[in-house]
Amino acid sequence: MQLIQNFPFFSIMIIMFTAIICSMLKGKAARYLCMSSISVICVLSLATLAYVGNENISYVYYMGHFPAPWGNEIRIGVTEAMTATLFSIIVLLVLLGGGKYIHDEIDGSKQNYFYLLTSLLLGSLLALIYTNDIFTAYVFLEINTIATCGLVALRHTGRAVTSAIQYMAMSLLGSGLVLIGITLLYTMTGHLLMSNIKDAVALIVAQGTYTIPLTVVIGLITIGLAIKSGLYPFHGWIPDAYSTSAPTASALLSGLASKGYIILLIKIYYRVLGVNSIVSGKILDVVFVLGIIAMIMGSIHAMREGDIRRMSAFSSVSHIGYIFMCIGMGTDAGMTAAVFHLYTHAMTKAMLFMSVAGVADVSGLRMATGTVHIKHPEALFRFLQEKMGRSDKMKGSYGKRRGHKERREVINEYDVRQQNQEAIVAGATQDELVGVTGVFDSTVHVVRSHPDLLLRKPSADSNRFDDTKGAGHRNRIAGFAYCIGALSIVGVPLLAGFSSKLNIATSVLDLRDKLWPVMITMAVSTILMVVYFLRMLIQLYLPSDKEEMRKVTWKQQKGFAISLGLFVMLNVFFGLCSGWVISLLEQGMKMFG
Amino acid sequence: MLSNLFMNYFDTTAVILFVIGFATLLFNKNLIKKIIGFNIMDTAIYLFLAAQGYVEGRKAPIVVNGIQEMEAYINPIPSGLVLTGIVVSVSVSALMLSMTVVLYSKYHTLDLDEILMKAKKEEIV
Numbered sequence: 001m002q003l004i005q006n007f008p009f010f011s012i013m014i015i016m017f018t019a020i021i022c023s024m025l026k027g028k029a030a031r032y033l034c035m036s037s038i039s040v041i042c043v044l045s046l047a048t049l050a051y052v053g054n055e056n057i058s059y060v061y062y063m064g065h066f067p068a069p070w071g072n073e074i075r076i077g078v079t080e081a082m083t084a085t086l087f088s089i090i091v092l093l094v095l096l097g098g099g100k101y102i103h104d105e106i107d108g109s110k111q112n113y114f115y116l117l118t119s120l121l122l123g124s125l126l127a128l129i130y131t132n133d134i135f136t137a138y139v140f141l142e143i144n145t146i147a148t149c150g151l152v153a154l155r156h157t158g159r160a161v162t163s164a165i166q167y168m169a170m171s172l173l174g175s176g177l178v179l180i181g182i183t184l185l186y187t188m189t190g191h192l193l194m195s196n197i198k199d200a201v202a203l204i205v206a207q208g209t210y211t212i213p214l215t216v217v218i219g220l221i222t223i224g225l226a227i228k229s230g231l232y233p234f235h236g237w238i239p240d241a242y243s244t245s246a247p248t249a250s251a252l253l254s255g256l257a258s259k260g261y262i263i264l265l266i267k268i269y270y271r272v273l274g275v276n277s278i279v280s281g282k283i284l285d286v287v288f289v290l291g292i293i294a295m296i297m298g299s300i301h302a303m304r305e306g307d308i309r310r311m312s313a314f315s316s317v318s319h320i321g322y323i324f325m326c327i328g329m330g331t332d333a334g335m336t337a338a339v340f341h342l343y344t345h346a347m348t349k350a351m352l353f354m355s356v357a358g359v360a361d362v363s364g365l366r367m368a369t370g371t372v373h374i375k376h377p378e379a380l381f382r383f384l385q386e387k388m389g390r391s392d393k394m395k396g397s398y399g400k401r402r403g404h405k406e407r408r409e410v411i412n413e414y415d416v417r418q419q420n421q422e423a424i425v426a427g428a429t430q431d432e433l434v435g436v437t438g439v440f441d442s443t444v445h446v447v448r449s450h451p452d453l454l455l456r457k458p459s460a461d462s463n464r465f466d467d468t469k470g471a472g473h474r475n476r477i478a479g480f481a482y483c484i485g486a487l488s489i490v491g492v493p494l495l496a497g498f499s500s501k502l503n504i505a506t507s508v509l510d511l512r513d514k515l516w517p518v519m520i521t522m523a524v525s526t527i528l529m530v531v532y533f534l535r536m537l538i539q540l541y542l543p544s545d546k547e548e549m550r551k552v553t554w555k556q557q558k559g560f561a562i563s564l565g566l567f568v569m570l571n572v573f574f575g576l577c578s579g580w581v582i583s584l585l586e587q588g589m590k591m592f593g
Numbered sequence: 594m595l596s597n598l599f600m601n602y603f604d605t606t607a608v609i610l611f612v613i614g615f616a617t618l619l620f621n622k623n624l625i626k627k628i629i630g631f632n633i634m635d636t637a638i639y640l641f642l643a644a645q646g647y648v649e650g651r652k653a654p655i656v657v658n659g660i661q662e663m664e665a666y667i668n669p670i671p672s673g674l675v676l677t678g679i680v681v682s683v684s685v686s687a688l689m690l691s692m693t694v695v696l697y698s699k700y701h702t703l704d705l706d707e708i709l710m711k712a713k714k715e716e717i718v
Contacts, residue, residue: 135674146684150688157715159713162705164692169631176615180641183671186671
């Protein structure tokens with residue numbers, strides 16, 4: 001056995017030991033340890049990819065040199081090595097760029113837990129990619145769930161922990177269903193190693209025994225893994241989890257949280273159940289239909305959102321629908337398209353969430369102390385009428401949305417002036433409203449708040465869509481990266497998203513009955529994505545009128561700039577050299593089963 | 594079919610317990626009851642799994658008076674899988690309980706609806 005064949009085993013061991021040692025170190029030391037071990041794993045995975053790509057083999061590695069059925073196995077082929085390389089590169093770049101946000105958002109004493117959970121996440125992903133044993137897969141599935149929920153809950157705000165609990169509850173149902181499926185499969189076949197199960201299942205299908213239990217097993221495992229990855233009806237946890245976690249954690253999760261489960265599902269289809277029994281069952285049609293619904297509904301929900309992170313989270317829901325639709329096609333070309341879309345989505349979403357973090361950093365209210373928003377301007381005017389009494393003297397202008405009529409009222413002790421499309425109310429009382437500034441097509445700003453009105457606290461960074469106006473000028477790196485990410489997701493040529501969508505469209509050309517739904521849904525979904533992504537892009541590059549906002553240059557955030565630059569280059573590489581990558585992937589999928 | 598359900602009473606009980614556990618997890622507002630519900634759900638699956646190893650009339654694989662032949666013992670593998678599963682379930686319970694502790698120390702209530710309301714208010718004001 002050559003040394004290079006041990007590399008995947010070394011990767012898993014290195015990252016697991018890194019996780020254990022990180023629990024004992026302080027923040028900075030944990031960061032250096034984590035990043036150096038992930039760099040080592042990137043190099044090892046690239047070497048493995050070169051080895052299996054050149055030799056064109058897929059070999060089995062016996063853990064501890066015990067052969068089956070006494071020992072555990074991992075299996076390494078081109079697809080596995082490529083997935084491992086890409087995922088470790090994504091984690092490395094996100095950690096590189098997100099160092100500042102980890103430092104700001106998470107308590108000092110808990111920062112090493114962030115690196116611990118990230119190492120656990122990458123370790124469980126590597127094990128899910130490489131494993132050849134179905135119960136090992138279940139165990140690492142649970143470790144993946146624990147790592148992702150821990151990452152969401154690590155920022156100890158109330159919203160983050162409640163979304164982590166809701167995520168955990170949905171995920172546990174999925175794990176439960178998968179475990180029942182695995183139990184039934186073990187009872188029917190008597191094996192736990194995937195290749196042995198496949199032979200036994202082929203025997204069962206040939207003899208015609210156990211038809212109903214086999215269908216139930218396929219259904220349980222598929223639905224369980226679909227619940228865990230967030231397919232449409234089970235997507236409720238995605239917006240909450242991605243928008244309330246720390247910015248770096250949301251970048252990691254959006255790229256990698258659902259991907260391990262989808263890779264496991266494809267692996268089970270190829271290596272445990274055999275594609276023949278899957279296609280003859282009806283489960284692929286169910287997955288196909290749910291994927292199509294997810295593509296449309298995700299974008300429809302995203303258009304209504306006012307928070308930029310929730311908007312991107314709903315577009316994640318839509319793209320997971322793309323991947324499941326490709327799986328639902330049921331052909332080899334469809335599975336290759338699904339895996340390629342998985343790669344491009346992981347890459348693009350991580351970059352998108354990192355740039356959103358940068359954009360949110362320079363948005364938000366930065367007025368004088370005590371500036372707040374008013375949610376319902378009618379309440380303001382009613383309050384002013386009541387408190388001030390004399391309604392005939394109220395004067396003020398504000399506009400609710402574009403196209404609504406303005407109201408002009410005069411407030412007694414409050415001099416309301418209109419200045420450059422802003423309504424300013426100034427007064428002198430201490431414990432009531434002392435000043436109000438408002439912008440015409442947004443809500444009204446209040447300088448000193450009153451507890452009766454629904455108000456928003458001033459903050460140095462903001463995720464609201466209205467506050468990000470002009471952020472592209474203030475943080476050029478984040479704006480540029482968001483531009484590339486949004487264009488890639490929409491599907492502009494030269495970028496990764498376009499080659500992925502083209503690949504999906506060409507892979508469905510052979511199927512007659514699924515051709516029209518796929519084409520029409522892809523077109524409609526692309527148009528919907530254009531609506532909200534380009535709206536955000538325009539908002540980013542509008543002229544910025546708030547001169548006192550923070551500006552961030554690239555010299556102040558070198559790690560962030562380098563990381564986003566490398567992400568953009570990776571995206572363009574996948575866009576330009578997609579033919580080479582797809583042919584490598586096809587070579588891998590042939591030996592996947 | 595009803596006689597089949599009655600004959601495989603382990604599996605029937607396991608599924609009923611699974612549904613009870615999941616309903617508790619989903620419909621209760623109290624966080625501790627949710628955790629108890631999830632534990633019942635996982636325990637039901639382990640009952641299902643352990644019952645697959647049982648063969649009528651045979652003993653547990655413990656060496657007493659020398660090792661007998663293979664036909665004297667039940668299948669030991671499902672019990673091993675259940676042990677692994679219990680470890681996983683314990684880790685998940687620990688994580689959820691620690692999150693409950695964090696929420697309780699912030700909001701002094703165990704009711705999830707109240708916590709959500711207070712958390713949303715905290716964000717706005």
